[in-house]
Amino acid sequence: MKYCKKCVMSNTRPRITFDEEGVCNACRYSEEKFNKINWKAKWKKLEAFCNRYRAKDGSYDCIIPVSGGKDGSYVAWRMKHDLRMHPLCVTWQGNGLATDIGRKNLENFVNSGFDLIAVIPNGRVYRKLTKKGFVEFGDPFLPFIFGQMAAPVRIAINYGIKLVVYGEDPEIEYGGSIKTKNLPVFDGEYVRKFLYSEQNVDKYIDKEISLNDLKPFMFPSEKEIESKGIKLIHFSHFDLWDPYKNYELAKEKCGFRARKNRSEGTFTNYASLDDKLDGFHYYLMWMKFGICRATSDAGHLIREGRLTREVAIKLVKKYDGEFPKKYFKFFLDYIGLTEKEFWKVIEKWRNRNIFEKVNGKWRVKNPIWKQQCENEDKNKNRK
Numbered sequence: 001m002k003y004c005k006k007c008v009m010s011n012t013r014p015r016i017t018f019d020e021e022g023v024c025n026a027c028r029y030s031e032e033k034f035n036k037i038n039w040k041a042k043w044k045k046l047e048a049f050c051n052r053y054r055a056k057d058g059s060y061d062c063i064i065p066v067s068g069g070k071d072g073s074y075v076a077w078r079m080k081h082d083l084r085m086h087p088l089c090v091t092w093q094g095n096g097l098a099t100d101i102g103r104k105n106l107e108n109f110v111n112s113g114f115d116l117i118a119v120i121p122n123g124r125v126y127r128k129l130t131k132k133g134f135v136e137f138g139d140p141f142l143p144f145i146f147g148q149m150a151a152p153v154r155i156a157i158n159y160g161i162k163l164v165v166y167g168e169d170p171e172i173e174y175g176g177s178i179k180t181k182n183l184p185v186f187d188g189e190y191v192r193k194f195l196y197s198e199q200n201v202d203k204y205i206d207k208e209i210s211l212n213d214l215k216p217f218m219f220p221s222e223k224e225i226e227s228k229g230i231k232l233i234h235f236s237h238f239d240l241w242d243p244y245k246n247y248e249l250a251k252e253k254c255g256f257r258a259r260k261n262r263s264e265g266t267f268t269n270y271a272s273l274d275d276k277l278d279g280f281h282y283y284l285m286w287m288k289f290g291i292c293r294a295t296s297d298a299g300h301l302i303r304e305g306r307l308t309r310e311v312a313i314k315l316v317k318k319y320d321g322e323f324p325k326k327y328f329k330f331f332l333d334y335i336g337l338t339e340k341e342f343w344k345v346i347e348k349w350r351n352r353n354i355f356e357k358v359n360g361k362w363r364v365k366n367p368i369w370k371q372q373c374e375n376e377d378k379n380k381n382r383k
């Protein structure tokens with residue numbers, strides 16, 4: 001495992017690249033983002049774009065996926081108040097999976113002046129997909145990921161709305177493929193390749209789940225999207241994406257509240273608060289890639305100049321890979337597994353190239369803090 005010399009991200013993150021100086025492409029993009037890119041010009045482009053789609057009679061002219069979290073709230077607010085658009089917001093939720101704070105934040109968001117459609121898919125299907133995602137594909141969060149991308153486009157088709165505005169382009173912002181760096185408009189191929197991790201939803205068909213059951217989870221075809229003249233854009237291509245700034249605006253304008261205490265597995269309290277299964281998505285990421293939620297949070301905070309790498313490494317050491325205890329019992333009941341069966345699945349996904357067992361305990365073979373110490377030793381020897 002190698003780590004970026006500027007942030008704390010590792011080369012195990014899918015599709016990330018490192019340059020000859022050992023710096024990841026998320027850090028390189030953020031240098032451009034803060035120093036080179038002319039954001040005023042980009043915003044003008046978004047204004048021009050919106051001018052083409054804005055409804056004159058106040059009817060809905062764009063769809064914005066939201067969860068009540070800081071990012072969707074930020075985008076919705078700016079589209080409505082700074083660009084004078086008329087958004088219909090869409091949220092996608094597994095039945096009974098919203099956390100208390102997530103529910104409250106969504107309520108506050110609607111109260112701050114937005115129309116919302118909540119799509120709550122068939123509970124039996126969602127539960128089966130969650131279990132299948134966890135056991136067979138190593139991610140219980142897949143049904144959420146599928147639906148939160150697909151549902152807004154399906155609503156756009158049904159309502160005859162031609163613009164869907166997603167938040168950030170995660171490939172560009174957090175390290176991944178740079179294919180879409182200059183492409184604010186994206187298509188179904190991007191979704192299937194990067195966000196669905198090349199998984200087809202129809203892989204889930206079995207004795208208990210039919211093709212019809214899966215329809216709400218499937219991203220509409222290119223033909224369907226094109227024939228309706230729908231455009232999908234990432235807001236982060238037009239406005240400097242800064243999650244902490246989003247948090248501040250959502251707090252001030254949309255009634256967004258952070259947790260009182262930090263979230264499990266990290267040191268922050270204002271990101272990914274809405275879903276009870278979220279922690280297991282991150283825990284599986286830990287098994288597969290040896291990096292977890294604290295690494296992700298620290299990465300962007302370093303790039304934004306809000307955290308030093310030195311402090312970040314301590315935080316990563318302390319919190320990365322922390323087990324999500326809070327909803328463990330709930331999760332087991334939800335997918336109908338015993339604790340023993342759960343751990344068997346977890347071990348199936350543990351990457352043996354990344355983890356080693358020492359005195360009966362698993363640990364990352366080559367953690368960032370160890371590499372940091374080795375570098376310090378080398379420097380001392382040189383002196």
Ligand SMILES: [Zn+2]
Pocket residue numbers: 004005006007008009023024025026027028
């Ligand atoms: Zn980096």
